[in-house]
Amino acid sequence: MVHALISRLLREPLLQFLAIGAMLFALHGLVGRPGTGAPEKIVVSASRIANLGDGFARTWRRPPSEQELQGLIEDYIRDEVFYREGRAAGLDRDDAVIRRRVRQKMEFLAEDMSVPEPNDEQLAAYLASNPERFRTEDHLTFRHVFLSATRRQNTIDSDSNQVASVLARADAAVDAAALGDPFLLGEEFRGVSATKITNQFGERFAKRILAMEEGRWQGPVASGFGQHFVFISERVSGGLPPLDDIRPAVRREWASARRLEAEQKLYASLRERYEIVVEAPREKAAEAASR
Amino acid sequence: MSLTRELIEIMGALMMLRLSSISGAARALVCATSVFATSVSAEDHTTDIGTLDKETADKAFPTKPPYSPYAGRYFPTRPYFGDTHTHTSYSMDAGAFGARLGPKDAYRFAKGEEVIASSGQRAKLSRPLDFMVVADHSDGMGFFPQLIGGDPGLLATPQGRRWYDEINSGKGAEAAIDIITSFGRGQMPKGFPTPGTPAYRSAWRETIKAAEEANEPGRFTAFIGYEWTSNAGGNNLHRNIIWRDNGAKASLVEPFTTLPPLGSPNPRDLWKWMAMVEEKTGAEILALAHNGNLSNGRMFPIIESFNGKRIDREYAENRTRWEPLYEATQMKGDGETHPFLSPNDEFASFERWDKGNLDLTEIKKPEMLEFEYVRSAFKNGLKMEAELGVNPYKFGLVGSTDAHTGLAAVEEDNFFGKTSSSEPSAGRAMHPFVKTDKAVIMGWETTASGYAAVWAMENTREAIFDAMKRRETYATTGPRMAVRFFGGWDFEAADANDRMPARVGYTKGVPMGGDLSSAPTGKSPTFLVAALKDPIGANLDRIQVIKGWVGKDGLTQERVYDVAVSGGRKIDADGRSRTAVGSTVDVANATWTNTIGAGEMITVWKDPDFDPALRAFYYVRVIEIPTPRWTAYDAKYFGVKMPAEAAMTTTERAYTSPIWYTP
Numbered sequence: 001m002v003h004a005l006i007s008r009l010l011r012e013p014l015l016q017f018l019a020i021g022a023m024l025f026a027l028h029g030l031v032g033r034p035g036t037g038a039p040e041k042i043v044v045s046a047s048r049i050a051n052l053g054d055g056f057a058r059t060w061r062r063p064p065s066e067q068e069l070q071g072l073i074e075d076y077i078r079d080e081v082f083y084r085e086g087r088a089a090g091l092d093r094d095d096a097v098i099r100r101r102v103r104q105k106m107e108f109l110a111e112d113m114s115v116p117e118p119n120d121e122q123l124a125a126y127l128a129s130n131p132e133r134f135r136t137e138d139h140l141t142f143r144h145v146f147l148s149a150t151r152r153q154n155t156i157d158s159d160s161n162q163v164a165s166v167l168a169r170a171d172a173a174v175d176a177a178a179l180g181d182p183f184l185l186g187e188e189f190r191g192v193s194a195t196k197i198t199n200q201f202g203e204r205f206a207k208r209i210l211a212m213e214e215g216r217w218q219g220p221v222a223s224g225f226g227q228h229f230v231f232i233s234e235r236v237s238g239g240l241p242p243l244d245d246i247r248p249a250v251r252r253e254w255a256s257a258r259r260l261e262a263e264q265k266l267y268a269s270l271r272e273r274y275e276i277v278v279e280a281p282r283e284k285a286a287e288a289a290s291r
Numbered sequence: 292m293s294l295t296r297e298l299i300e301i302m303g304a305l306m307m308l309r310l311s312s313i314s315g316a317a318r319a320l321v322c323a324t325s326v327f328a329t330s331v332s333a334e335d336h337t338t339d340i341g342t343l344d345k346e347t348a349d350k351a352f353p354t355k356p357p358y359s360p361y362a363g364r365y366f367p368t369r370p371y372f373g374d375t376h377t378h379t380s381y382s383m384d385a386g387a388f389g390a391r392l393g394p395k396d397a398y399r400f401a402k403g404e405e406v407i408a409s410s411g412q413r414a415k416l417s418r419p420l421d422f423m424v425v426a427d428h429s430d431g432m433g434f435f436p437q438l439i440g441g442d443p444g445l446l447a448t449p450q451g452r453r454w455y456d457e458i459n460s461g462k463g464a465e466a467a468i469d470i471i472t473s474f475g476r477g478q479m480p481k482g483f484p485t486p487g488t489p490a491y492r493s494a495w496r497e498t499i500k501a502a503e504e505a506n507e508p509g510r511f512t513a514f515i516g517y518e519w520t521s522n523a524g525g526n527n528l529h530r531n532i533i534w535r536d537n538g539a540k541a542s543l544v545e546p547f548t549t550l551p552p553l554g555s556p557n558p559r560d561l562w563k564w565m566a567m568v569e570e571k572t573g574a575e576i577l578a579l580a581h582n583g584n585l586s587n588g589r590m591f592p593i594i595e596s597f598n599g600k601r602i603d604r605e606y607a608e609n610r611t612r613w614e615p616l617y618e619a620t621q622m623k624g625d626g627e628t629h630p631f632l633s634p635n636d637e638f639a640s641f642e643r644w645d646k647g648n649l650d651l652t653e654i655k656k657p658e659m660l661e662f663e664y665v666r667s668a669f670k671n672g673l674k675m676e677a678e679l680g681v682n683p684y685k686f687g688l689v690g691s692t693d694a695h696t697g698l699a700a701v702e703e704d705n706f707f708g709k710t711s712s713s714e715p716s717a718g719r720a721m722h723p724f725v726k727t728d729k730a731v732i733m734g735w736e737t738t739a740s741g742y743a744a745v746w747a748m749e750n751t752r753e754a755i756f757d758a759m760k761r762r763e764t765y766a767t768t769g770p771r772m773a774v775r776f777f778g779g780w781d782f783e784a785a786d787a788n789d790r791m792p793a794r795v796g797y798t799k800g801v802p803m804g805g806d807l808s809s810a811p812t813g814k815s816p817t818f819l820v821a822a823l824k825d826p827i828g829a830n831l832d833r834i835q836v837i838k839g840w841v842g843k844d845g846l847t848q849e850r851v852y853d854v855a856v857s858g859g860r861k862i863d864a865d866g867r868s869r870t871a872v873g874s875t876v877d878v879a880n881a882t883w884t885n886t887i888g889a890g891e892m893i894t895v896w897k898d899p900d901f902d903p904a905l906r907a908f909y910y911v912r913v914i915e916i917p918t919p920r921w922t923a924y925d926a927k928y929f930g931v932k933m934p935a936e937a938a939m940t941t942t943e944r945a946y947t948s949p950i951w952y953t954p
Contacts, residue, residue, distance in 0.1 A: 056553060058545040060564070061571040071552035100386050116459040150857075150889040182790045184773055184823040184891060186368055193510070195403065199418045199771070200369070202826040224826045225890050252504045256395065269465075 042080050044073055052076060106270075107263055118254055124243055126254045131240050133253055137193040138210055141234040144187060145180035145219075149226035152181075160220045160227050167217035167229055176217065176229070183225070191236070201225075366797040367746035367763065371755060372771050373422030373512070374401065374699040375579060375743050376531055376618060376691035380409075381427040381494045382518075385695035388710035392697030394425040394498050398505035398513050400698055409711035414698055417705060417827065418771070420742070421750050422512035423505075425498060426531040428520045429546035430554070495545055499538040506537075508751045515541040519578070521549045521556040525650040526596075527585040528558060530614070531691075532565070535575040535756035543572040557597045562609040577760060579686075581618035581693065583668070584626050585649040588659030591668035591684055593675065602675060607683035616759055619665050619766040619946055620690040620741040622701070622709045623649075627912070627946055628666040631657050636851050638835075638914060638942070642738040642768075646730040654729050669949060670839045670847035673906040676953075677841065687762025687804045687948030688910070690741025690769075699742075701769045703941065704881070706739040706921040713737065717929035720922055720937060735937040739921040740768040744945070746802065762804025765911075765947040770825035775893075776803040776911045778950035780810070782817035787893045792821055803910070804948040815901035816952060820854055821893035822913045822945070830888025832857060832872040832914045832942065836896055840907035854896040857889035857916075866899065874917040878939045881919040881927040888916035903954060910949040917942050 052072040056064040064072060092098050118126075127134060145163060152159055163179050170176055177187040185200060198206040205223040209230050212218050219229035243250060379397045380390040391409040392400070400406045403419030446452050450473070457466040498517065505513035514533050521528040534541045547564040548554030555561070565576055583590030595602055619626045624644030633639040647654045661667045665688065672684030692699045696714060700707040706715070713719045713734055720735035744765045747758040758764065765774050775792060779800025789795045796802065796819045807816055824831050834855040840848050852866040860870045875884045898909070920941040926933050933939065 055545070059547060059553060061544060061567060068552065075552050097383065097386075100389070101383065104380060104386055148891060150891050177790065182788065182792060182893075184775065184792060184821050184893070186791065186793070195419060199372075200826060205826075224824065224828075224885075248504070 040084070042077060042084075044076060048076070049073060106266075118251060120243065123247065123250045123254060126257070127240075127243055127246075127250050130253065134246055134249060135240050136238040137195060138238045139191050139193050139236040140197065140209065140232055141190045141192075142188070142209065142230050142232045143177060144183070144189075144231070145176050145217075145229040146183040146187075146225070147220070147227040148181040148183075152226070156227060163229060164220065167219075170217055176231070180229070181226075191234075194238075201228075365748075366793060367748050367758065368793060369746075370744040370765075370771075370773050371421035371512075371747050371750055372742050372744055372767075373420045373424075373755075374692050374694075375424045375514075375516070375533065375616075375689060376426050376518070376581065376621065376693045377401070377423060377697065377699045378427055378518070378693070378695040379425055379697040381425075381498060382695060383428060383430070385427075385697075385710065388695060388712050390696055390711045394427070394501035394697075395504070397425050397697040397699070398423060398501060398511075400700075402505070402511050406698075408698060408707060408714050409696060410714040410716070412715060414700060414707055416700060417702060419511070420699060422514065422745075422755055423699060424514040424516040424531065424533055425502065426516045426518040427494065427498060429517050430520060430548045430550055496542060499541050503538045506752065508749075510750065512750055512752050512755055514752060514756075517546045519547055519549060519561055521558065521561075522649060523556040523596075525648045525652040526587045526589050527582045527649040528556065528580065528589060529582060530558065530561060530578040530580045531618070532576055532578050533756065533759070535577075535752055536573075537752070540572050540574040543574075544568055559597070559606065559609065562613050565613050575756065577616070577756070578614050579616040579618055579689065580614060581621055581691070582623050582626065582649070583617075583663040583665075584624050584629075584644050585647075586663055587648040587653055587655060588662040591662045591664075591671065593662065593671060602679070602683060604679045604681055607675060607679045607681040610683040611681060611685050615686055615762055616689050616764060616948075617665060617668075617686045618691045618693075618743075619688045620738070620768050621693040622738050622740060623693060624736075624738055625740065625768070626663070626665055628664050629660050631660050632664055632667050633849060633851075636849075638851075638912070638944075641942070641944070642740065644732065644736065644738075646732060649725075651725045651727040651730045651732065665946070666837065666839065666849060667847075669908050669910075670841070670849060673839065673841045673908065674845070674847055676906065677845075682951075685951065687759070687764045688766040688946045689743030689745075689759075689764050690766035690946075691743055692741070701739045701741060703739050703769065703919060703921045703943075704924045706924075709737050715925070715928075717925075717931050720925055720931075720933055733934070733937075735922050735933060738768070739941075742767050742769060742771065744771070744774070762948040763802050765803060765945050767945045768941075768943045770828040770915060770943045770945075772825050772828065772831070772913060772915075772945055773821075773823040774911060774913055774945050774947055775819065775821040776947045776950065777801065777819040778805065778807050778816055778909065779819075780807075780814045780817060782819045782895045782897075784895050786819050787821075787895050792819060792893060795819065801950060803950060805950050807950060807952045808954070810901075810903040810952070810954075815898045816909070816950075817895060817897045818854075818909065818950070819893075819895055820911055821891070822855075822911075823891045824889075824915070829883060829915045829918045829943065830857065830885045830890055831892060832888055832916050833868065834892050834894070835912045835914070836909055837912055838898065838907060838909050840902075840905050842905065843902075850900075851912075852896070855892040855894040857892065858887060872916050874940065876917050876919055876923075876940045878919060878923050879927070881923040883916070883918045885916075906954060907952040908949040909952070911945075911947040913945040915943040 049069070053064055053069060056068065056072060086092065145167070147156055147159055147163065149156060166179065167176060189197070194206055194210055197209065201223045205221055205228070208221045209232065212230065212232055214232045214235055217229050217231050220227035221230060377397050378385045378390070379393045380386045381393060382390070389409050392406065396406050400414065400416065401420045401423040403416055405413055405415040408414040446455055454466040454470060495517070499515050502513040502515045505511065515536075515538060516531055516533040519530045519532060521530070532546070547561055549556045561578065565578065568574055568576055580590060589596045593602055594600065595606065620642075625642040627641070628636065628639050629643065629645060630636075630640045645655050645660070661671070668684040672682040675684070676682035692701050693709070694700070694707065695710045696707055698707040708714045708719060709724070713722070713724070720733070722734045724732045724734050724737060726732075744767055745755050745758045746763040747754040775796060777796030777800040781799050786792070786795045786799070800819065801807065810816070818836060820834055820836065822831055822834055833853050836852045836854050838850050838852065842848050853862050853868040856862060856868040857872060860868045860872075862868045873887050875886055877883070917940045920939055922933050922937050923939045925931065926939070
């Protein structure tokens with residue numbers, strides 16, 4: 001039952017709030033409160049009110065009306081009351097949502113401070129040591145003659161031989177695609193990257209045709225759809241672009257690397273503040289002692 | 292020219308070959324289409340046939356071939372695949388489940404990079420996606436102070452100055468420790484932003500920044516968006532919001548939340564906010580809802596749950612204006628239709644999540660189903676249009692993941708689960724996903740689905756968004772099949788053999804998401820329908836057209852037609868092929884073969900039962916041959932035994948946006 005409740009609590013934020021609220025209410029009724037001393041004070045400061053108004057304006061692009069502002073203040077007070085009471089009742093402890101949220105904030109903290117503006121030297125060095133991240137892909141423009149495995153189940157090999165012998169003597173001017181079957185995605189692909197070719201025809205096909213020369217019909221190349229004869233008319237080879245062309249991307253990757261580094265560093269140095277004792281589970285400890 | 296003569300001969304030979312050796316599937320197509328051709332030839336519109344014949348002839352041996360037949364084309368030629376619904380650690384619930392990956396990581400993963408999942412495993416997609424929306428929950432997006440912004444007040448203090456310098460010289464970690472310690476002791480410099488001040492950093496801005504950085508026009512589109520997670524009473528009314536624009540416009544507002552007084556769980560208030568955003572910031576945005584299956588009758592209402600009244604024209608207008616799409620399939624089950632609603636549809640019982648609402652606090656009753664599923668919403672929409680003059684449920688379809696892991700990975704053999712605690716592990720299928728005293732949904736019931744496919748002109752925010760607005764989209768449960776669907780009055784059998792089906796499609800008709808109206812006298816709507824399998828995926832079993840309409844009696848009707856089937860099976864006179872395609876799945880080894888089914892299918896179909904006086908819609912469903920479900924891959928990989936009730940095979944599918952007919 002408790003397990004079910006917890007797993008449900010974890011499910012959705014709204015429900016969490018409702019459930020926490022309900023628990024608080026129940027707690028309040030059960031435990032009651034020692035009616036001693038002056039009531040605690042909740043001050044809604046002018047700057048807090050201004051801030052609530054700002055939040056509204058950021059959502060609605062206009063300041064709140066008097067009534068809306070009153071609603072925001074009331075809601076803030078309600079928040080504060082529940083929050084304080086909940087903390088007093090210890091509901092923030094051992095709550096996985098709250099713990100993870102706090103941890104996340106700490107990790108963000110490190111990230112936030114890890115990213116000063118890099119200079120060109122740093123970026124150039126990063127680019128030089130991580131060239132594979134920035135290399136641009138080969139791009140091809142090609143046409144194909146498609147022999148459909150679905151349409152030519154038993155004759156695809158003999159058809160393929162015939163097409164091959166015709167194409168061996170054909171040149172670019174021949175509209176060879178008419179020799180084959182219609183292909184839903186078309187007969188010509190212009191300036192497509194290696195990735196795109198892989199996406200549309202599969203990896204084996206892409207590898208084969210990326211290795212082919214331009215200017216003549218070649219094939220057959222198999223794909224998941226059937227066989228293809230390919231005429232590559234243009235190839236733009238990929239390479240490592242100069243920093244000036246890809247500065248934003250290098251900056252992004254550099255920052256991302258720094259972010260990871262900073263997080264690890266922060267964790268390492270915070271961990272140093274603790275003496276960590278991991279106790280063996282009871283059964284194991286007993287087992288070890290009895291040995 | 293001897294070469295030309297030889298070409299002619301070979302061409303002829305090949306044509307003969309093609310006809311004599313044509314596969315069973317194609318034969319079935321020929322049969323289906325030739326029946327159709329007969330009926331067409333009886334009609335009197337020879338112009339198009341003549342033109343097409345000439346073109347076909349010319350194309351084989353052009354005297355002057357155009358340098359590129361594709362130059363000057365102004366229609367989309369490729370579907371782009373993406374996910375409109377990925378959550379990251381910025382979503383409070385995802386974080387609570389242990390998600391460590393933020394928006395930046397989610398985009399990297401979508402672009403095909405290998406990342407380390409929150410569970411510590413290496414994760415990579417088989418192929419990059421073309422676009423993605425990181426859609427974290429709007430509620431609870433606020434975080435903590437912007438620590439360095441060069442704020443002059445802060446820099447004037449020695450501490451502030453020191454931290455600033457440390458950070459800028461790469462000693463951020465040291466500064467962080469110092470700041471944390473100072474926080475703890477209450478020794479913060481004057482002017483240091485505290486939570487609740489305007490400098491407070493918001494996850495929204497970080498989300499925007501991540502999208503801006505990841506967006507690479509032409510290669511990868513990173514949309515700015517979020518999820519408005521309305522969950523009143525545990526009933527799912529969630530919507531994802533997507534911007535067409537860049538960060539400059541998106542950062543002019545903060546996401547609309549669901550908690551009053553600032554936010555609201557009522558979609559009418561969301562639409563008001565959307566109208567305000569467009570008017571005041573000049574941005575263009577759209578919303579798409581999901582998981583009607585967990586809304587307990589509230590996703591596609593006729594009676595509004597918030598006020599108990601019948602949907603009025605204002606609701607209908609706003610819904611159709613702001614919500615051009617719906618997410619029809621995702622990890623929390625499939626939303627196309629339900630066996631209770633479609634008893635004559637043997638494919639209707641697919642990845643059903645019909646036990647209750649989102650948190651299983653309320654059990655499902657059969658009468659709720661009508662207001663939860665896509666097909667019944669399309670049907671009711673027609674009826675409501677007759678009454679209100681506006682169809683509130685005229686939306687297109689996409690699939691998406693709703694991953695709460697930052698990992699949009701929904702291939703059956705590469706499924707990273709719904710939450711970080713359900714990333715691949717030996718026991719994940721056996722853990723309850725939701726469990727209450729009323730019901731339980733087990734981990735194995737999670738669906739490895741889906742993706743959004745968009746026929747856009749190019750891979751940019753603007754082009755993909757515009758295609759979404761015109762509903763030229765389809766949903767897939769994961770495979771990246773290409774699906775074409777055009778409707779018009781003059782498609783004929785020969786169009787299915789055209790070298791460029793898309794050109795014919797756009798010339799003679801409207802694409803998926805479009806409208807037909809004012810039927811020419813004596814004509815019925817005709818459709819050009821085609822599908823090409825995922826290049827690395829399974830073959831296709833069949834293509835179906837699903838028709839829904841409102842009869843003369845005012846009651847809604849639906850009917851499933853098989854329009855192309857693989858393997859030479861017969862389509863009966865009633866438009867159905869009742870022979871199953873079979874199965875090659877070896878569950879124990881989690882393998883299958885493409886020895887059944889067809890790699891591609893194309894046909895022209897004409898509505899055999901058309902009444903021009905009645906409102907109707909048509910959409911396409913493509914069904915793959917059976918393949919191992921993710922549970923089979925898990926069982927094999929981890930060497931575990933799945934519960935007897937767990938489904939071990941699946942039939943992946945695609946659903947297109949409808950084409951509507953309005954008298």
